[in-house]
Amino acid sequence: MPGPVRRGLHDRQGDADMVTGGDAVTKKTSTVSCRGCASANVVQVVDVGDQPTADLFPTVDTPGPDPRHPLSLWLCRDCTLVQLGPVEAQIAEEPLAVESATSLAHAESSVKEILRDFPELAGGVVFEFGSPHGGSWLDHLYAAGSRLAGAGEKADLVVDVHGIVHSEHFGESFKLRAERLAPGGLLVMEFHHLLPLFVGNQFDTIRHGHWSYQSLRAVGNIAKLNGLTVESVRQVDMYGGSLMVMLRHTADAKPDASVDVVLADEEAAGIADEIQLASLQEAAWHAAGALHAELTRHKAAGRKVLGYGAPSKAPVLLDLSKVGTDLLEFTVDKAPGKHGRRIPGACMVPIRPVAELKAARPDVVLVLTWDIAEEVIAQLEADGGWGATYLVPLPEPHELRR
Structure with a gap:
């Protein structure tokens, strides 16, 4: 540990x-x-x-x-x-x-x-x-x-x-x-x-x-x-x-x-x-282990977790955290050029349009673009949202209030 x-x-x-x-x-x-x-x-x-x-x-x-x-x-x-x-x-x-x-x-x-x-x-x-x-x-x-x-x-x-x-x-x-x-x-x-x-x-x-x-x-x-x-x-x-x-x-x-x-x-x-x-x-290593444990906890509780963002920092975060599609089915991004692609490395997490996240209405949104978390939450909550919890991975996993 x-x-x-x-x-x-x-x-x-x-x-x-x-x-x-x-x-x-x-x-x-x-x-x-x-x-x-x-x-x-x-x-x-x-x-x-x-x-x-x-x-x-x-x-x-x-x-x-x-x-x-x-x-x-x-x-x-x-x-x-x-x-x-x-x-x-x-x-x-x-x-x-x-x-x-x-x-x-x-x-x-x-x-x-x-x-x-x-x-x-x-x-x-x-x-x-x-x-x-x-x-x-x-x-x-x-x-x-x-x-x-x-x-x-x-x-x-x-x-x-x-x-x-x-x-x-x-x-x-x-x-x-x-x-x-x-x-x-x-x-x-x-x-x-x-x-x-x-x-x-x-x-x-x-x-x-x-x-x-x-x-x-x-x-x-x-x-x-x-x-x-x-x-x-x-x-x-x-x-x-x-x-x-x-x-x-x-x-x-x-x-x-x-x-x-x-x-x-x-x-x-x-x-x-x-x-x-x-x-x-x-x-x-501590934060990476904590993120894996947190996503595993949500999965065991039957909660759907999807990601927001496919930044260049996501590969290191997800790879060290040993997060794959079993814990994060897909993530979304505003950049059309990233749609149909995936995060590199062992995680293999697909990148899809933002509309697919809204349609899926996950229980938890893992904000991979954590440096603009407020902008992300405001965007997803602009029409009232659906009651999702927003999870920020660093400095260790924590939830942000809407």
């Missing part, structure tokens, strides 16, 4: 062109260099074994077994960047997801806040490093009079919203962002924060294709290597807890108290400590 839950490497061209066992961890060291600072002083802290490719959603009639690849986290003892261990880059799948209303609204509100706080950027030259997650700021910036930087032109505002995590070589991609920034300009980077991942046991966000798991400390260390300094930071709710970080050239930066607050929180949680980080593995 798992232990108790804790509380508490080149893709340069593609990046540049994108505009828009619960056992204790046996630590390994490697000659592989850090993806951020190129140091060889890296150590393995979490290993969840071979896992399915996160963005590979085979058609329902595709026989298994599906491809699997090692999935482990390593800590750089020098710059403190947490990152995927040695693993080959996966073949990029055609994007199938539909952008959530939460993401779209966040992009609009973010631009309004940035232009409110930095009015001198309105109408200036902008450049955005895009993300497969969507969330582009460009249309909102254009509406405010901004102009897209030309080829090789430096920009007054450089934006990266959940983009750099998809770059295999964090340090090189960070350098590209620094090189795009004009003197006196502002680089805004938003990324899923390692702190809520660790404290909230969000182990399903560890997946192939997400090469780095960023703390403010690590970002600040790598920024210094590129002549930049973190000036301020905001905590936002996206993807279960993200940071929006404002950086400038070191000569222009005037760091405020928000930076010290987040750094102190990170230090208190120990997310740059390899022993503390290793506890995430035990917590992941």
